[in-house]
Amino acid sequence: MSSAGRFAPSPSGELHVGNLRTAILAWLFARSTGRRFLLRVEDLDRARAGAEAEQLRDLLAIGITWDGDVVRQTARGTLYDEAISRLTGAGLTYECFCTRREIQDAPSAPHAPQGAYPGTCRNFDPAELEFKRSTRPAATRLRADVAEYTVRDLLHGSYTGLVDDFVLRRNDGVTAYNLAVVVDDAEQGIDQVVRGDDLLPSTPRQALLATLLNIPVPEYVHVPLVVNADGVRLAKRDGAVTLRDLAEAGLPADAVRDTLLESLGLPAGPLERAMAAFDPVALPREPWVWTGVDSARR
Numbered sequence: 001m002s003s004a005g006r007f008a009p010s011p012s013g014e015l016h017v018g019n020l021r022t023a024i025l026a027w028l029f030a031r032s033t034g035r036r037f038l039l040r041v042e043d044l045d046r047a048r049a050g051a052e053a054e055q056l057r058d059l060l061a062i063g064i065t066w067d068g069d070v071v072r073q074t075a076r077g078t079l080y081d082e083a084i085s086r087l088t089g090a091g092l093t094y095e096c097f098c099t100r101r102e103i104q105d106a107p108s109a110p111h112a113p114q115g116a117y118p119g120t121c122r123n124f125d126p127a128e129l130e131f132k133r134s135t136r137p138a139a140t141r142l143r144a145d146v147a148e149y150t151v152r153d154l155l156h157g158s159y160t161g162l163v164d165d166f167v168l169r170r171n172d173g174v175t176a177y178n179l180a181v182v183v184d185d186a187e188q189g190i191d192q193v194v195r196g197d198d199l200l201p202s203t204p205r206q207a208l209l210a211t212l213l214n215i216p217v218p219e220y221v222h223v224p225l226v227v228n229a230d231g232v233r234l235a236k237r238d239g240a241v242t243l244r245d246l247a248e249a250g251l252p253a254d255a256v257r258d259t260l261l262e263s264l265g266l267p268a269g270p271l272e273r274a275m276a277a278f279d280p281v282a283l284p285r286e287p288w289v290w291t292g293v294d295s296a297r298r
């Protein structure tokens with residue numbers, strides 16, 4: 001299978017200019033390196049009816065095209081189950097019965113970093129396990145044998161982050177994002193992951209998981225986010241930030257695309273033209289500040 005990049009939105013609502021800018025970058029990175037570009041809808045959680053269609057429409061409106069069919073995570077449960085079974089077969093998972101509250105209130109394990117799962121359910125003996133199973137459904141956690149893991153990122157260099165016994169499947173049966181993303185990227189032949197740098201802290205977990213599953217770790221490229229005037233990651237409440245809002249404010253999709261390209265130091269116009277000028281080394285490394293429609297090219 002030839003190599004590929006991807007964009008993997010969660011269909012929780014309309015995309016905003018920050019998501020669109022990341023999508024453009026993912027497209028540029030993939031296409032400029034001769035990769036296929038795939039679209040995966042991450043609908044395991046947070047899906048809102050109608051959002052997927054709006055997101056695809058908006059991606060097309062700014063010139064983003066993808067190869068093959070759109071893939072939806074909700075149709076891929078068997079792949080996730082198989083991966084979890086493989087890990088379980090290798091002794092790398094355990095059942096966890098903790099509520100969020102119990103985890104918050106538990107004393108943290110000695111030397112464990114802040115926020116790490118304290119390991120409450122890690123070493124139950126068979127009798128304890130049997131009793132716990134009678135109380136409530138279990139989540140499945142990874143039995144991680146390291147507390148941190150290092151990844152390489154094209155823009156960030158070497159990055160070391162926390163790894164704990166993170167959840168692979170929630171106790172309501174929903175596959176966790178960290179497991180699904182790793183399984184999907186591998187199964188789809190994705191060897192280049194371009195996404196917002198808010199996900200950099202999750203990357204050591206994902207790379208460890210890939211390694212434990214004996215699948216290749218992709219090249220990571222975590223790109224700067226779009227932020228509001230206060231320096232906070234852009235969100236819907238920041239005003240007119242979706243293509244629909246901006247069209248109502250007099251800014252058509254082409255103008256939004258051009259604004260986003262210029263914020264990246266790239267020529268306005270069709271994405272193919274930007275691709276000819278695209279140089280990862282020259283990309284801005286700072287977040288881009290969106291100050292409303294005034295940020296945009298008119």
Ligand code: GLU
Nearest residue numbers: 008009010042181195199
């Ligand atoms: N679905 C995630 C999001 O929309 C992105 C996941 C990824 O790119 O790995 O935030």
